[in-house]
Amino acid sequence: MELAAFWDLILTGLLRGGFYALMALGLALVLGVMNVSHFAHGEFYMVGAYAAYFAHTAFGLNPLLAILMAGLIGFAIGALVEKVVICSLRKRTKEDWVMNTFLLTVGISFVFINSAKLIWGARFRGVAHYWEGTIYLSEGLRISIDRGAGFLIAIAAIALTWFFLNRTQLGRAIRAVAQDEIGAMLVGINLDRMNTLTFALSSLLAGIAGGSLLSINAAYPYMGLRPSNRSWYVVMLVGLGNVGGAIMGGFIVGIVETLSYYFLGAGWQDVASLLILVLILLFKPSGIFGTEVKGVLER
Amino acid sequence: MQETEHDQAISTWNRVFSRLRPIGISPQFLLVVAMLAIAPLFINDEYILHLMVVSLLYGSQAIAFDFTAGFINVVNFGLAAFVGIGAYTSALLVVRLGASPWIGFAVGTLAAALLGFITGLLTLRLRGLYAAVMAWFVGLALMALTAAFTDLTRGYLGLSVPLFLKTIEMRPYFYILLPITILTYVVLRAVTNSHIGLAFKAIGQNLRAARVSGVDPTKYRVLNFTLSCAVCGMLGVFYAHFVGILTPDVMATAHTVEVLALSYVGGRGTLWGGLLAAFLVIPTFEYLKPLMEIRLILYGVLLILVMILYPAGLAGILQRVGELLKRRLWRG
Numbered sequence: 001m002e003l004a005a006f007w008d009l010i011l012t013g014l015l016r017g018g019f020y021a022l023m024a025l026g027l028a029l030v031l032g033v034m035n036v037s038h039f040a041h042g043e044f045y046m047v048g049a050y051a052a053y054f055a056h057t058a059f060g061l062n063p064l065l066a067i068l069m070a071g072l073i074g075f076a077i078g079a080l081v082e083k084v085v086i087c088s089l090r091k092r093t094k095e096d097w098v099m100n101t102f103l104l105t106v107g108i109s110f111v112f113i114n115s116a117k118l119i120w121g122a123r124f125r126g127v128a129h130y131w132e133g134t135i136y137l138s139e140g141l142r143i144s145i146d147r148g149a150g151f152l153i154a155i156a157a158i159a160l161t162w163f164f165l166n167r168t169q170l171g172r173a174i175r176a177v178a179q180d181e182i183g184a185m186l187v188g189i190n191l192d193r194m195n196t197l198t199f200a201l202s203s204l205l206a207g208i209a210g211g212s213l214l215s216i217n218a219a220y221p222y223m224g225l226r227p228s229n230r231s232w233y234v235v236m237l238v239g240l241g242n243v244g245g246a247i248m249g250g251f252i253v254g255i256v257e258t259l260s261y262y263f264l265g266a267g268w269q270d271v272a273s274l275l276i277l278v279l280i281l282l283f284k285p286s287g288i289f290g291t292e293v294k295g296v297l298e299r
Numbered sequence: 300m301q302e303t304e305h306d307q308a309i310s311t312w313n314r315v316f317s318r319l320r321p322i323g324i325s326p327q328f329l330l331v332v333a334m335l336a337i338a339p340l341f342i343n344d345e346y347i348l349h350l351m352v353v354s355l356l357y358g359s360q361a362i363a364f365d366f367t368a369g370f371i372n373v374v375n376f377g378l379a380a381f382v383g384i385g386a387y388t389s390a391l392l393v394v395r396l397g398a399s400p401w402i403g404f405a406v407g408t409l410a411a412a413l414l415g416f417i418t419g420l421l422t423l424r425l426r427g428l429y430a431a432v433m434a435w436f437v438g439l440a441l442m443a444l445t446a447a448f449t450d451l452t453r454g455y456l457g458l459s460v461p462l463f464l465k466t467i468e469m470r471p472y473f474y475i476l477l478p479i480t481i482l483t484y485v486v487l488r489a490v491t492n493s494h495i496g497l498a499f500k501a502i503g504q505n506l507r508a509a510r511v512s513g514v515d516p517t518k519y520r521v522l523n524f525t526l527s528c529a530v531c532g533m534l535g536v537f538y539a540h541f542v543g544i545l546t547p548d549v550m551a552t553a554h555t556v557e558v559l560a561l562s563y564v565g566g567r568g569t570l571w572g573g574l575l576a577a578f579l580v581i582p583t584f585e586y587l588k589p590l591m592e593i594r595l596i597l598y599g600v601l602l603i604l605v606m607i608l609y610p611a612g613l614a615g616i617l618q619r620v621g622e623l624l625k626r627r628l629w630r631g
Contacts, residue, residue: 037428088607098428099374103563104606110556110599118593225552229439232432240428267447270440277436278421285425 007141009258015147017254018154022209023227024234024246025158026202032241033178033198036086037102040109042228044203046116048074048210049219053125056214063130067153067211074207075200081108082199087192109224116221126218150212157208158247161201165243174198178241230257237277239287248289322489332481339473348469352476352541354581356534359480361562361573363530366487368559369568370496371523372503373423374431377438378558381528383550385411385535387445387452390460390545395451400463400540404533411532412525414441419524424517435552442550455546463540472541479537480574483530487570490526499523553595560602566614576613 023045030038048070056066085108086101093100131145165171176184177194185191209227210219217223234253238245256276261269280288316325335355342348360382367375375381388410389403398406414437422433446454464471490496498519501509506516539545558573561580565572580601584594605612 037432085603085607092607096372099372099431100606100610102374102428102431103559104603106556106559107599107602107606110553110560110602111596112599114593114595114599118596229435233436236429236432265447267444270443274436274440278433281425281429281433282421285429 004139004141007138009262010255011137011141011143013255013258014251015143015151015254016258017251018151018158019209019213019227019250020230020234020254021247021250022154022157022205023231024238024250025161025243026205027231028235028238028241028243028246029174029198030202031235032243033174034086034195035098035101035241036199037098037105038202039102039105039228040081040112040224041202041206041231042224042226043109043112044074044078044206044224045210045227046112046219046221046224047077047203048207049214049217049223050116050120050125050210051207052211052214053127053219056127056130057125063149066130066214067208070211071157071204071208074210075204078203078207079196079200081203082196086199087195090195109228113221113224120219120221122221124218124220127215129215146215150216153208153212157205161205162247164201170197174201178243233273233277235287237280237287238289242287242289245287245289321492322485324485328484335477339470345469348473350582350585351578352469352473354577355473355476355480355574356538356541357558357561357581358574358577359476359483359534360531360558361565361577362480362483362487362570363527363534364558364562365565365567365570365573366491366530367523367527368562369570370491370499370503371520373427373520373524374559375434375524375527376431376552376555376559377418377434377436377441378531379552379554380438380441380550381411381415381531382535382538382554383445383545383547384414384441385532386539386545386549387458387535388532389536390458390539391451393461393540394458400461400536403540404536407536407539408529408533411535412529415528415531416521416525418528419521423520423524430520438550438552438555442547445547445550452545452547455548458545460539460543460545462543476537476541479533483533484570484574487526487530491570495519495522556602557595557598560598563605563610564601564612566612567610569612569614572612572614575617579613 023041026044027038027041030036030041051073052066052070055061055069056063061069085104089100089104090097129144129146131149134142134144135148136142163171165175173184173189174194174197176187176189177191177198181191184194206227210217210223230253231250234249235241235246237253238249253273257269257273260272264272319325339348339351342351360378364375364378367373385407389400389407392398392403392406393400418434418437422430422437425433445452448454449456452458463475491499498509498514501512501514502516502519509516535549538549561576562573564580565574565576584597609615611618
């Protein structure tokens with residue numbers, strides 16, 4: 001294999017990894033803070049893609065605004081879903097919370113996918129490109145501006161989230177809930193509000209991911225399945241609810257997947273990544289950066 | 300005097316059924332089986348018969364699903380893939396090697412059981428959520444493999460599979476599937492009513508307590524999972540030779556979710572709840588044509604509503620009604 005081809009693969013992996021990191025970050029937040037095993041994460045990615053599509057084509061917004069719009073709509077719908085559905089379950093469920101949220105979000109996912117299919121039909125709605133042209137990096141190594149921009153947006157969103165969680169009052173409150181729910185409540189943090197905010201924030205990240213990749217992955221009712229299972233893969237690999245690990249893990253999985261796809265082809269690539277995960281979980285059930293997060297590990 | 304006769308009759312009745320109850324054969328069970336067995340004889344509409352076969356097929360899958368979810372509290376989120384492996388094993392045997400579909404039953408069931416055993420062994424040490432997600436990954440990987448091996452499986456082009464019978468009439472298919480369902484129910488019920496079933500429940504309810512009482516959770520979980528997967532494989536074989544065409548879509552997560560929804564709507568931990576839900580939900584959707592469009596949305600909504608409002612499901616409602624009636628009768 002030529003060196004240029006190798007770097008090309010690594011670059012593809014990195015770009016893919018940025019996207020996985022963005023998706024996995026949102027999922028890890030929901031897992032770590034709310035202890036909700038969120039199966040419908042990919043559906044917010046889908047919502048973001050549709051939002052960006054209509055914002056860009058129907059309302060003629062410029063790409064950056066369209067992507068922002070995707071995030072905001074993700075945020076709003078996420079907040080709504082949390083308030084209406086997940087919060088109601090929390091008020092009623094006493095035991096077996098983790099599994100119940102899994103089943104509940106499976107239901108949410110089904111409703112989202114099939115509503116999208118009903119409203120917009122099972123056809124692809126994409127844009128050819130947000131920005132035309134490619135970026136020349138070196139001999140045989142070039143990427144389209146869209147991919148580069150998508151990657152930068154993902155990195156920016158991750159960085160902003162990181163800043164928000166570590167440097168702002170609200171972000172610290174969210175982290176406090178993740179560490180100790182009762183303690184957080186005792187110092188006067190409104191748990192319900194933090195849960196809604198976390199879920200909405202996670203949906204915002206997924207929405208941005210969906211919006212910024214619209215020119216690569218066209219909006220389609222079932223498009224969320226793959227991002228959903230990839231982000232689950234990442235969080236299981238690094239340890240459920242480990243937010244920092246999820247970002248790292250996203251990049252690792254992006255690169256490994258691109259390489260194994262190149263060498264093994266579709267089909268076996270899935271098997272290989274599954275085997276890697278099985279082996280890691282067999283020897284280190286809490287994941288590679290395993291931190292114990294409340295209620296997620298075998299008790 | 301009359302009262303003693305009455306009592307005697309009741310005690311004979313009870314004695315007979317106390318023998319049969321451990322394997323799930325109760326008066327209600329016999330009534331339902333009789334109804335199911337006789338009904339097709341009076342129905343000549345192929346469409347209704349088709350609906351009955353489909354309901355029975357989904358209901359049986361829901362039984363297998365509930366055997367795992369309702370008892371050891373492990374959600375087999377790759378259920379459709381185990382159905383698919385049974386279907387493809389038998390189909391490939393028949394198409395590529397010219398075996399009879401009836402041999403396919405044995406081999407397909409075994410293949411699904413073996414895969415379930417391996418999956419269980421590797422993932423069921425982990426906590427419930429991990430096991431569910433891992434089963435999902437196994438399902439996705441299998442689906443990807445099936446789609447990739449176009450030489451063998453023809454992938455998304457679809458593999459056409461010979462049917463069980465020369466006829467395309469529905470009634471015979473119903474009578475092939477019904478014994479399978481009954482057998483499934485009786486065997487799984489017998490297991491859950493035995494001491495193994497007690498261990499299952501202990502694991503499902505309180506893992507630590509179960510472990511302290513000397514129950515090895517992994518062993519029982521794997522046993523349970525393998526059995527459930529074997530049933531799925533068997534139903535998959537039926538599916539293959541009933542529908543006549545296979546694509547990797549049989550393994551799609553959406554199918555798992557449909558079965559899962561039926562099972563939870565029916566009532567977890569009952570086995571029969573899912574079967575009841577299938578016979579109520581599937582024909583209802585078919586008959587109300589406008590609902591057909593939003594069928595899958597309704598599955599999702601039903602699942603959400605059951606999870607939030609009434610986790611006991613249809614079975615819970617029925618049991619409550621039954622108890623009320625019993626109390627009335629006793630008093631009268």
